[in-house]
Every structure is written in C-alpha cells, then in structure tokens.
Amino acid sequence: MEAAEFRRRGKEMVDLIADYLENIEQRPVYPDVEPGYLRSLIPEEAPEEPDTYEDVVKDIERVIMPGVTHWHSPYFYAYFPTANSFPAMLADMLSGAIGCIGFSWAASPACTELETVMMDWLGKMLKLPEDFIAGTHGQGGGVIQGTASEATLVALLAARSRAVRMILASDPQRPETGITSKLVAYSSDQAHCSVERAGMIAGVRMKKIPTEQSDKYAVQGETLRRMIQEDKAAGLIPFYFCATLGTTPSCAFDHITELGPICNAEKIWMHIDAAYAGSSFICPEFRPLLNGIEFADSFNFNPHKWLLVNFDCSTMWVRKRSDLIGAFKMDPLYLKHDHQESGRYFYTDNSLFRSLKMWFVFRMYGLKGLQDYIRKHVELAKEFESLVRADQRFEISADVVLGLVCFRLKGSNEVNETLLKRINNGRKIHLVPCQLSGQFVLRFAVCARTTESRHIREAWRLITQLAEEVMQDVTKLKVRM
Amino acid sequence: MEAAEFRRRGKEMVDLIADYLENIEQRPVYPDVEPGYLRSLIPEEAPEEPDTYEDVVKDIERVIMPGVTHWHSPYFYAYFPTANSFPAMLADMLSGAIGCIGFSWAASPACTELETVMMDWLGKMLKLPEDFIAGTHGQGGGVIQGTASEATLVALLAARSRAVRMILASDPQRPETGITSKLVAYSSDQAHCSVERAGMIAGVRMKKIPTEQSDKYAVQGETLRRMIQEDKAAGLIPFYFCATLGTTPSCAFDHITELGPICNAEKIWMHIDAAYAGSSFICPEFRPLLNGIEFADSFNFNPHKWLLVNFDCSTMWVRKRSDLIGAFKMDPLYLKHDHQESGRYFYTDNSLFRSLKMWFVFRMYGLKGLQDYIRKHVELAKEFESLVRADQRFEISADVVLGLVCFRLKGSNEVNETLLKRINNGRKIHLVPCQLSGQFVLRFAVCARTTESRHIREAWRLITQLAEEVMQDVTKLKVRM
Ligand SMILES: Cc1ncc(COP(=O)(O)O)c(C=O)c1O
Ligand SMILES: Cc1ncc(COP(=O)(O)O)c(C=O)c1O
Numbered sequence: 001m002e003a004a005e006f007r008r009r010g011k012e013m014v015d016l017i018a019d020y021l022e023n024i025e026q027r028p029v030y031p032d033v034e035p036g037y038l039r040s041l042i043p044e045e046a047p048e049e050p051d052t053y054e055d056v057v058k059d060i061e062r063v064i065m066p067g068v069t070h071w072h073s074p075y076f077y078a079y080f081p082t083a084n085s086f087p088a089m090l091a092d093m094l095s096g097a098i099g100c101i102g103f104s105w106a107a108s109p110a111c112t113e114l115e116t117v118m119m120d121w122l123g124k125m126l127k128l129p130e131d132f133i134a135g136t137h138g139q140g141g142g143v144i145q146g147t148a149s150e151a152t153l154v155a156l157l158a159a160r161s162r163a164v165r166m167i168l169a170s171d172p173q174r175p176e177t178g179i180t181s182k183l184v185a186y187s188s189d190q191a192h193c194s195v196e197r198a199g200m201i202a203g204v205r206m207k208k209i210p211t212e213q214s215d216k217y218a219v220q221g222e223t224l225r226r227m228i229q230e231d232k233a234a235g236l237i238p239f240y241f242c243a244t245l246g247t248t249p250s251c252a253f254d255h256i257t258e259l260g261p262i263c264n265a266e267k268i269w270m271h272i273d274a275a276y277a278g279s280s281f282i283c284p285e286f287r288p289l290l291n292g293i294e295f296a297d298s299f300n301f302n303p304h305k306w307l308l309v310n311f312d313c314s315t316m317w318v319r320k321r322s323d324l325i326g327a328f329k330m331d332p333l334y335l336k337h338d339h340q341e342s343g344r345y346f347y348t349d350n351s352l353f354r355s356l357k358m359w360f361v362f363r364m365y366g367l368k369g370l371q372d373y374i375r376k377h378v379e380l381a382k383e384f385e386s387l388v389r390a391d392q393r394f395e396i397s398a399d400v401v402l403g404l405v406c407f408r409l410k411g412s413n414e415v416n417e418t419l420l421k422r423i424n425n426g427r428k429i430h431l432v433p434c435q436l437s438g439q440f441v442l443r444f445a446v447c448a449r450t451t452e453s454r455h456i457r458e459a460w461r462l463i464t465q466l467a468e469e470v471m472q473d474v475t476k477l478k479v480r481m
Numbered sequence: 482m483e484a485a486e487f488r489r490r491g492k493e494m495v496d497l498i499a500d501y502l503e504n505i506e507q508r509p510v511y512p513d514v515e516p517g518y519l520r521s522l523i524p525e526e527a528p529e530e531p532d533t534y535e536d537v538v539k540d541i542e543r544v545i546m547p548g549v550t551h552w553h554s555p556y557f558y559a560y561f562p563t564a565n566s567f568p569a570m571l572a573d574m575l576s577g578a579i580g581c582i583g584f585s586w587a588a589s590p591a592c593t594e595l596e597t598v599m600m601d602w603l604g605k606m607l608k609l610p611e612d613f614i615a616g617t618h619g620q621g622g623g624v625i626q627g628t629a630s631e632a633t634l635v636a637l638l639a640a641r642s643r644a645v646r647m648i649l650a651s652d653p654q655r656p657e658t659g660i661t662s663k664l665v666a667y668s669s670d671q672a673h674c675s676v677e678r679a680g681m682i683a684g685v686r687m688k689k690i691p692t693e694q695s696d697k698y699a700v701q702g703e704t705l706r707r708m709i710q711e712d713k714a715a716g717l718i719p720f721y722f723c724a725t726l727g728t729t730p731s732c733a734f735d736h737i738t739e740l741g742p743i744c745n746a747e748k749i750w751m752h753i754d755a756a757y758a759g760s761s762f763i764c765p766e767f768r769p770l771l772n773g774i775e776f777a778d779s780f781n782f783n784p785h786k787w788l789l790v791n792f793d794c795s796t797m798w799v800r801k802r803s804d805l806i807g808a809f810k811m812d813p814l815y816l817k818h819d820h821q822e823s824g825r826y827f828y829t830d831n832s833l834f835r836s837l838k839m840w841f842v843f844r845m846y847g848l849k850g851l852q853d854y855i856r857k858h859v860e861l862a863k864e865f866e867s868l869v870r871a872d873q874r875f876e877i878s879a880d881v882v883l884g885l886v887c888f889r890l891k892g893s894n895e896v897n898e899t900l901l902k903r904i905n906n907g908r909k910i911h912l913v914p915c916q917l918s919g920q921f922v923l924r925f926a927v928c929a930r931t932t933e934s935r936h937i938r939e940a941w942r943l944i945t946q947l948a949e950e951v952m953q954d955v956t957k958l959k960v961r962m
Contacts, residue, residue: 001845003499006567010495013571017491017578018484031590038594039616046602050847056568056840060575064837067591071581079588084580086487087537090494092577094541096791097498099565100552107560109512110548113519121527135520146627157682180684181658197809201638203661203684310577311833352792356545359537364482366531 001053009053016057017089021072025455028427029073031066038067069430074451075459078432080248080276080404081377081447085308087364091357092310098353108353115144115355122303122315122358125282125367129294132317142317143324144354148275149194151300151316154324156185156198156240159269159297161327163239166267180204184231185240188219188254190247192273198242205236213437216399217252219243225262240269243296245289246277249434249443250398250406253277253289260295272299275314279306280378280402283371289401297323306377306403307370308361308449313354377403377446380456384444387460393467397436403446406436409467413440415474422466429459482534490534497538498570502553506936509908510554512547519548550911555932556940559913561729561757561885562858562928566789568845572838573791579834589834596625596836603784603796603839606763606848610775613798623798624805625835629756630675632781632797635805637666637679637721640750640778642808644720647748661685665712666721669700669735671728673754679723686717694918697880698733700724706743721750724777726770727758730915730924731879731887734758734770741776753780756795760787761859761883764852770882778804787858787884788851789842789930794835858884858927861937865925868941874948878917884927887917890948894921896955903947910940 001009041063070076072084100108102115119142120135134141145151164179180203187195189208199206209224211217228238241263243254256272263270272293278301280286293299300316303309318324365373381403388394388407397406408416417440420433434443444459482490522544551557553565581589583596600623601616615622626632645660661684668676670689680687690705692698709719722744724735737753744751753774759782761767774780781797784790799805846854862884869875869888878887889897898921901914915924925940 001567003503003567006570007495007499009567009571010498010574011492013574014488014491014495017574018488020578022484033590035586035590036594038591039598042598044601044616045605046843047847048849050850051844053845056844064579064591064595067589067594068579069581069587069589071579071589079582082580082582084578086482086484086490089487089574089577090490093491093494093498093570093574096570096573097501097565098545098549098552099563099791100550101560101563101792105516106550108548108550108552109514109516110519110545113517113548114545117520117523120525124526135525160684177662178659181662200809201682203641310580311582362527363532363537364534366528368529369531 005053012057016060021084024070024073025075025450027065027070027073029070029075030424030427030430031068032427033067038063072448072450073430074448074455075429076447077444077459078430078447080305080445083304083306083308083310083313084449085310085361085365087360088308088310088357091360095353095356100353102353111353111355114353114359116141118355118358118362119143119315119317121362123317125370126278126290127281127287128299128317131319132299134321139321140317140319141321142315144358145300145314145316146312147194148192148273148300148302148314149197151298151314152192152195152242152271152273153198153201154316154327155242155269155271155298155300155318156202156204158318158323158327159185159240159271160202160204162269162323163237165326167237179237182235182237183239184236185242186224186227186238186268187242188217188244188247190217190249190252191242191244192248192275195242195244195273204240207231211252217247217250217436219254219259221255221258221262224259228262228266228268238266238268240271242271242273245272245274246402248276249441250436251277251400251402251404252398253401256290256292256295258292260292264295269297270295272296274299274301276302276305276404277402278315279303279370280374282307282367283374286374286402303358303361306374308365308373309357313357373449377451380446380451380453381405381444383453384446384456384460387457391464393471397439397441405444406434406441407444408439408441409471411471411474415470416440416442418473419463419467419470422470423463426462426466428462486534493538497541502565502931505551505554506556506931508546508551508554510551510556511905511908511911512549513908514548519544553929553931554911555929555936556910557928558925558940559911559928561926562787564785564787564789564791564794565930566791566842566846568841569789569791569838572841576834576837581834583834592834592836595834595840597622599836599839599843600624600796600798602843604798606851607759607771608762608768609780609798612800613780615802620802621798621800622802623796625839626781626795626797627793628675629673629754629781629783629795630678632779632795633673633676633723633752633754634679634682635797635808636723636750636752636779636781636799637683637685639799639804639808640666640721640752641683641685643750643804644718646807648718660718663716663718664720665717666723667705667708667719667749668723669698669725669728671698671730671733672723672725673729673756676723676725676754685721688712692733698728698731698917700735700740702736702739702743705740709743709747709749719747719749721752723752723754726753726755727883729757730922731917732758732881732883732885733879734882737773737776739773741773745776750778751776753777755780755782757783757786757885758883759796760784760851761855763788763848764855767855767883784839784842787855789846789854790838794838854930858932861927861932861934862886862925864934865927865937865941868938872945874952878920878922886925887915887922888925889920889922890952892952892955896951897921897923899954900944900948900951903951904944907943907947909943 102111105112130136131138132140184205281290298318302314304311304313385400583592586593611617612619613621665686762771779799783795785792785794866881
C-alpha cells in the first residue's frame with residue numbers, strides 16, 4: 001500500500017471509527033465469547049500472498065468486534081476509565097506517521113522538547129510546587145511514562161539508588177552487596193497491585209500498611225511511624241513509601257500532609273500514585289486532595305485515564321531530575337550527541353511522540369473544557385450515589401469523592417456476587433467488584449466520555465431489576481430449604 | 482470535537498500524513514535547532530479557552546517540524562530502522578478508537594486472543610521450534626512487549642525467579658534474602674545498553690563477556706565456560722545469559738549453537754535478543770542465523786524495527802509460559818474473571834490492541850512481501866558496501882550480514898569524527914557512530930521503507946565529497962604545522 005491508496009483507506013477508516021464510536025451504545029458492552037473463540041475464525045498461518053484490504057476490513061466485524069469489551073460505551077462502568085478523545089486520536093495519527101523514537105534529544109529534538117513543555121503546562125494546571133516545573137530552572141521536572149505501574153517502578157528504582165548512595169556516603173567501608181536485602185518499602189494495603197510488583201522487580205521488601213474502614217481506608221501516620229521504628233529496630237532500612245491518592249478499590253486518599261513530614265524526617269522517598277484521581281486536581285475544588293505534594297519526591301497520574309489523552313500517557317514529576325538520570329544513565333557511543341549535557345532533558349524511556357496528544361487535547365479543550373469534563377463525571381457519580389442511597393435495600397460502601405461509587409446489596413457476599421454475575425451476563429452494562437473489609441462490593445465507575453444522566457438512570461434501572469430477581473431467588477431458596 | 486468534526490479533521494489529517502511521507506525527502510533529515518528552541522515558540526501555559534483546530538494544525542509546521550529528526554526519510558541511516566507502514570497506521574487508528582486495555586482476557590478477549598494467534602503466525606514464519614507456539618498446546622508461547630529492553634528485563638526477572646525457586650527447592654533451609662546478591666548474569670560486551678540496565682534494575686551482577694574483532698565480535702563458548710567456572714568457584718550462582726543476534730554496534734552474531742548447550746548444562750536461562758536482526762529470519766537464507774534457538778528459554782525481536790509494524794511491537798516467546806506468569810502473577814479481585822485459569826493466555830503488560838497492526842501488516846504484505854522487503858534492504862546495504870570497498874581511502878570495519886554497513890576512513894579517529902560531524906551538519910543524510918576495538922566507526926544502516934538505490938548512491942557521493950574536504954583540511958593542517 002502506497003500513499004495514494006492510504007489517502008483513500010485512511011479516510012474510510014476515519015469514517016469507520018466515527019461510525020463505531022457514534023453507535024457504540026447499541027453493542028453489548030461485554031462480549032459473549034469463550035476463550036479460544038478467535039483462533040478458529042482465522043487461518044493458522046499468515047498468507048503467502050497479500051490479502052485484499054476489503055477482506056481485512058470485513059474481518060473487523062466478523063473476527064474482532066464480537067470479542068471486544070467496549071471500554072468507550074456509555075454503559076461501561078468497570079475498572080477506571082481509559083481516555084478516548086478525537087483530538088488525541090488525530091495527534092496519534094500524526095505521531096505514528098512521524099514515527100520517531102524519543103530516546104535522546106538528538107533522536108528527535110521536537111519530541112523531547114514538547115514533552116518537557118507539556119509536562120510544565122500540566123504541572124501548572126495542577127498547581128504543582130515550582131520545584132517540579134522544569135521551565136523555572138529548578139532541579140525538577142516531568143517526564144511521560146507508559147503506565148502508572150512503570151512510574152511506580154521508576155520511582156522505586158531511583159529511590160533505591162539514592163538510598164544506596166546515601167548509605168555508602170555515610171559508611172564508605174560498607175560492602176554494596178547486601179544493602180538491598182536490608183531495604184524496606186511501604187505502601188497501603190489498598191495500593192494497586194503494581195506497587196507490590198515494583199517491589200518484587202526491584203528485589204526489595206514491600207510492606208503493606210493495614211488500613212481501616214473507620215479511617216476511610218487511608219494510611220495513618222501513626223501506623224507508618226510505628227512500622228518504620230520497628231523495622232529500624234530490626235536492622236532494616238526504610239527508604240520508600242508509595243502513597244495513593246484515589247485507590248483502585250474505593251478511591252480512598254492517603255493523608256500526605258501527615259505522611260509526608262514523616263517520610264522527609266526519615267529520608268524516605270515519598271512517591272504519590274494518583275493514577276486515576278490525579279486528573280481531578282486541575283479543578284480548584286479537588287486540588288486540596290493533593291495538599292502535601294510539597295513533601296513528595298515524585299508524583300504520577302494518568303492523563304490516559306481521565307484527562308482525555310488516549311493511552312499511553314502517564315505523567316510523572318520528580319523533585320530532582322538528577323535522581324532519575326543517575327539511576328538509569330547509560331551512554332554508549334551510538335546514543336551520544338552534541339547536546340548530551342543539556343540538563344533540562346531526561347528520559348528513561350523509548351517512546352513515540354506522546355506529548356503531541358497532550359498538546360492537541362489541552363489546546364482543543366482548554367483548561368475550562370477539561371475541568372468541565374471532570375466535573376460532569378463527578379456529578380454523574382453523585383447522581384448514581386443518590387439513586388443508591390434512596391433505595392433501602394442497598395448501601396454505599398465508601399465515600400464518593402470523584403467518579404467512583406462503591407455499593408452493595410445489604411446482605412451476604414454471595415448475594416452480591418450473584419447480582420454482579422447477572423449484571424455482567426446481561427451484557428448491557430459492565431462493572432467489576434472489589435473487596436472492602438472482607439465484603440464483596442460492586443464498583444460503579446463513570447468511564448466513557450459520552451456517558452450522560454440517562455445512561456446512569458438506565459444502569460440503575462437494570463441493577464435494581466436484577467437485584468429484585470436475585471432477592472426473589474434467594475427467598476425461594478430459603479423457603480425450599 | 483465530536484464525531485462529525487472528526488470525520489472532516491481525520492480526513493484532513495490523512496492527507497497531511499500522506500503529503501508528509503510523500504515529500505519527506507525534501508526536508509533536511511536532521512533538524513537545525515538548539516536545545517530549548519521550542520519553548521519560546523509556544524505559550525507558557527495551556528489556554529483557558531479552546532484554541533481553534535486550524536491554529537493547532539498550523540503549528541505543526543511552525544513548531545514541530547523544524548525540530549523533527551525524520552526517521553522515515555530515505556536519507557536517514559542512523560541507529561537501526563523503526564518501522565512505518567500504511568497498513569500498520571490504519572490498524573493503529575482502529576486500535577486507538579477501540580481503546581481497550583489488554584491487562585486480562587476479560588478486559589478485552591479479542592485483544593488477548595488475536596495477540597496469541599499473531600504470535601503463532603509470526604513464530605511459524607520464523608520456523609520457531611514447536612515449543613514456542615501456543616497453538617500446539619505446548620507449554621510455551623508468545624507475548625508482545627513494548628520494547629526489546631522490556632523483553633530483556635522480563636526474561637531476566639523470570640530467570641531470577643526460576644533460579645531462586647530452584648535454589649530453595651534444593652536447599653529449603655536456605656534464607657531467601659541473600660540469594661539475589663549471589664546471582665550472576667552474562668552478556669556480550671557488544672550487547673545493547675538495555676541489557677546492562679536490566680541487571681541494574683533487577684539488582685543482580687551483570688558481567689560483560691569480552692569479544693574480539695578476530696572472532697567477529699561474537700561471544701566464544703570457551704570464554705563463557707571459563708567465566709562460569711570462575712564465578713562458581715567464587716561462590717556465585719550463574720543464572721542468565723543474554724545472547725545477541727545482530728548487535729547494535731556492528732550487527733554481530735553470538736554463536737548460540739555453541740553457547741546454548743553450555744547454558745542448558747548449567748541451568749542458565751538463555752535469552753536471545755535479536756531486536757533488529759530477528760525480522761530477517763523470515764527469509765530461509767537468513768534463518769540459519771537463528772540456529773540454536775532450540776536451546777533458548779526466551780527469544781525476542783522487534784517487528785517495530787524492521788518488519789513494517791509501527792512502534793511499539795516487540796515480540797517475545799518463552800519456552801514455558803508458567804515461568805513468566807509465575808514471576809509476575811498478581812490477582813486482586815478487580816482483575817478476576819470467569820476465565821482466569823484459561824492457561825493459554827498470559828500477559829505481563831498493560832497495552833492497547835497491538836496485535837491489530839501485526840494482523841494488518843502480515844495480511845497486506847503477505848509473507849512474500851515481507852521477505853522481499855528484508856531482501857531489498859540487505860541488497861541496498863551490499864550496494865553501499867561495494868561502493869565503500871571500491872574506494873581505497875575507506876575500509877569496512879565489520880562483516881556486512883544484513884542492512885548495516887560499518888565503515889571508516891583509513892586514518893585516525895579524529896579524522897573520522899570530523900567526517901561524521903560534517904556529514905550530519907550537512908543535514909542531507911544522517912548517521913551515528915559506534916566504537917569497535919577502540920576505533921571510531923561510522924554506521925550506515927538502511928532504514929526507511931522508501932530507500933532506493935539512488936538514495937544510497939547520493940549518500941555515498943556526499944560522503945566521499947566531504948571525506949575529500951576533510952582530508953584536504955588535514956593535509957593543510959599538517960603542512961602548516
Ligand atoms: C491507584 C492506581 N495505581 C496504578 C494503576 C495502574 O495504572 P496503569 O495501568 O497505568 O499501570 C491503577 C489502575 O487502575 C490505579 O487505580
Ligand atoms: C541488539 C539490540 N537490543 C536492544 C535494542 C533496544 O531496543 P528497544 O528500543 O526496542 O528497547 C536495540 C536497539 O537498537 C538493539 O539493537
């Protein structure tokens with residue numbers, strides 16, 4: 001296929017995409033296929049001679065769509081959102097065509113430079129302390145990562161490297177091997193599983209800090225302080241704490257104003273994972289949730305979740321760029337260039353031109369448009385919360401702060417599991433569960449860009465209808481027994 | 482922007498992209514900007530109110546293009562190629578619109594399933610041993626990673642986890658902490674810097690095996706065997722060897738038929754990094770370079786380099802899926818689903834629908850079209866090699882096996898550095914250097930999809946013209962001194 005044919009096929013694809021997204025709510029949100037469904041629909045091997053483009057396009061509906069979970073359907077309420085907007089898609093098309101790899105300034109200066117400036121734009125929208133803004137000629141700045149999981153790991157590795165440096169500086173005789181096995185990192189028992197995985201990858205102890213429903217699932221300063229003291233007494237070296245703002249199960253917030261000073265006093269690297277919630281901090285009314293950022297060494301959230309920037313775009317800021325560069329620096333000759341020491345730039349990652357989509361989205365929505373978008377999702381969640389609260393059979397399981405509502409039928413875990421199963425088997429709406437204090441809880445996350453009040457009400461109608469059925473079945477069962 | 486406007490803007494973008502790629506060779510391949518150039522061209526902050534789309538598009542030429550290194554220009558000969566094809570771009574558009582995240586089967590079954598089947602298609606094109614093909618119901622299979630660096634790390638972590646398991650199985654009394662500090666990994670001194678970085682991340686020793694020009698920069702079995710014996714004698718535990726097929730500096734090949742049995746005998750995980758060269762193994766005449774794969778535990782290469790699949794798409798196969806799953810498994814409730822134990826699927830990564838672009842590319846080119854593409858690049862490299870060999874002032878610095886030619890002026894490193902600087906300052910063609918046995922060497926990699934013989938000849942004309950000038954300047958300087 002050459003450029004001339006691409007002009008035609010590309011335009012057809014634009015229409016196909018627009019059709020897909022305009023009509024997405026007619027599709028069952030969750031697919032009705034069994035594992036292995038796809039293999040039998042296509043050949044065992046790649047063709048020797050080219051297929052026609054028409055055949056390929058026809059197979060999108062025949063092979064792919066039956067197995068797609070439609071994340072951008074307004075009836076999708078599972079996990080957390082993943083962003084999808086037209087400006088971001090346009091930018092991605094351009095990024096794909098330019099197709100430069102941004103592993104150094106010289107590999108494509110525009111790529112590095114736009115990234116640095118977009119991270120400043122976004123940092124300013126969030127009112128980050130000046131230390132985190134590269135353009136102020138401070139020591140910090142922002143860098144795009146693929147995922148929040150990656151950012152958590154990168155922060156942990158930088159922290160590990162800093163800790164080892166500090167220990168060796170204070171005790172130059174000490175052998176370097178063996179230090180790692182003494183290091184201990186902390187995170188909430190509500191933290192995302194990627195935090196635990198980061199500890200496994202880095203080969204350090206990662207201790208989970210217990211949280212309580214009565215504390216709204218937030219890590220308590222007292223608990224962290226006690227664990228640090230116990231570990232130090234046992235000869236271990238606390239070095240990293242990953243705070244979560246907006247946990248995955250229930251969107252709970254650790255109190256970083258309280259935890260930050262503890263970390264600072266103990267020279268523990270505090271990383272903040274706000275993967276989902278971070279986008280909301282561009283609104284003045286939600287910005288207080290980020291208070292305490294001034295104590296953090298690094299901070300990360302995912303515009304690819306809730307800020308209309310398509311995957312992948314996870315934005316990470318560090319207080320000291322040199323902590324990151326130092327932890328990863330590698331400079332073989334084939335990566336050297338004339339502007340090597342241009343200290344404003346630091347990259348740990350190979351990637352496409354990801355900042356283009358931030359630029360397109362920020363400009364095409366404007367800060368106000370982005371704030372409106374966040375506010376609308378929060379309002380929809382509040383609307384759903386009111387519906388739940390107005391129904392005596394249900395209960396709300398955690399504070400509704402942003403776009404996530406955790407709720408359940410008053411009753412056993414089994415009843416709630418059955419309810420969720422029926423909801424998902426209906427394929428009209430899609431939700432996933434979480435566990436809170438031993439209870440099986442349903443998570444209702446406002447996800448799609450196009451979700452409106454009518455979708456929320458329709459979802460609630462379906463949920464209550466299925467709940468009715470489940471409860472009748474339970475009663476029948478009890479009568480029979 | 483809603484779907485209706487996207488229909489219009491998307492089509493304009495398709496034309497913009499086609500125009501860009503059709504006329505790319507008129508642009509200077511390497512940009513003429515200084516670090517910081519971009520910041521002054523755009524506002525300090527995101528706009529409050531939306532900009533118009535026209536303004537955004539105008540800024541592509543004003544702000545972005547002056548700072549782009551044009552990787553898809555037929556005059557780009559730096560690094561290794563990064564793939565760019567129209568079918569892949571079409572698939573990426575679709576992938577962006579579907580915008581599902583593939584972290585589990587349930588998160589989008591089609592995504593998981595197409596990936597597994599595409600990895601089998603590609604595995605069969607490479608004639609991988611059956612163990613690596615998921616569809617044969619063996620224990621192995623393929624998974625897409627973002628980059629080769631990631632694959633190297635993932636393999637190293639799986640190896641570390643297997644090694645610790647094996648050690649604990651044979652000595653259950655042994656404390657788990659402390660094992661890692663005894664582990665030792667190996668790779669060639671020609672290996673990509675990401676291999677060393679993987680060792681740093683995993684917190685294990687990574688020893689570089691010295692290679693010699695006389696051995697064509699291939700790791701020798703004798704050297705590996707000796708290092709293993711010495712390390713074992715010193716109480717260390719060898720557990721991982723990363724072989725390279727097609728090294729970054731000179732496209733050298735480790736002899737895995739010789740190295741593999743050593744690793745197997747010592748229970749050392751052998752990973753094969755063929756990031757660039759791997760694509761060529763779809764041609765029967767280059768497939769012998771992969772002989773010895775039967776001894777490997779994992780194997781990886783980048784279709785996003787040389788197989789026309791746009792970034793990111795790094796394909797990795799493992800002999801035993803359970804080694805990967807075991808090393809990374811995390812299963813919080815919100816990721817559980819009914820088909821959890823569907824053993825054919827294993828993912829360690831969050832990602833978009835990356836297999837779509839493999840599917841589009843394999844079908845639109847067919848195996849033959851892909852083979853032709855590889856062969857053409859190798860022929861162009863051979864053509865360049867002949868031009869160099871025919872000129873007495875130059876020498877070839879390493880065997881030309883695929884699309885990379887390493888060459889230099891007979892003379893000092895300084896002369897060659899000066900030559901390269903002038904070549905790149907001319908901005909008509911772009912190359913990067915490497916170091917081979919202390920010599921500064923120029924790397925000429927055939928990269929763009931649209932490179933033709935006339936571009937190669939034009940590049941050579943420029944290089945010889947600049948070489949002439951450099952040598953005259955050197956002579957003048959000598960006369961003056
Ligand atoms: C709090 C939190 N952290 C991290 C993640 C993982 O994000 P990613 O998929 O970008 O790694 C999530 C995902 O939902 C999350 O909720
Ligand atoms: C041999 C080798 N391995 C690994 C890499 C890194 O590849 P990636 O950018 O996909 O991590 C390269 C890049 O050129 C390479 O040549």
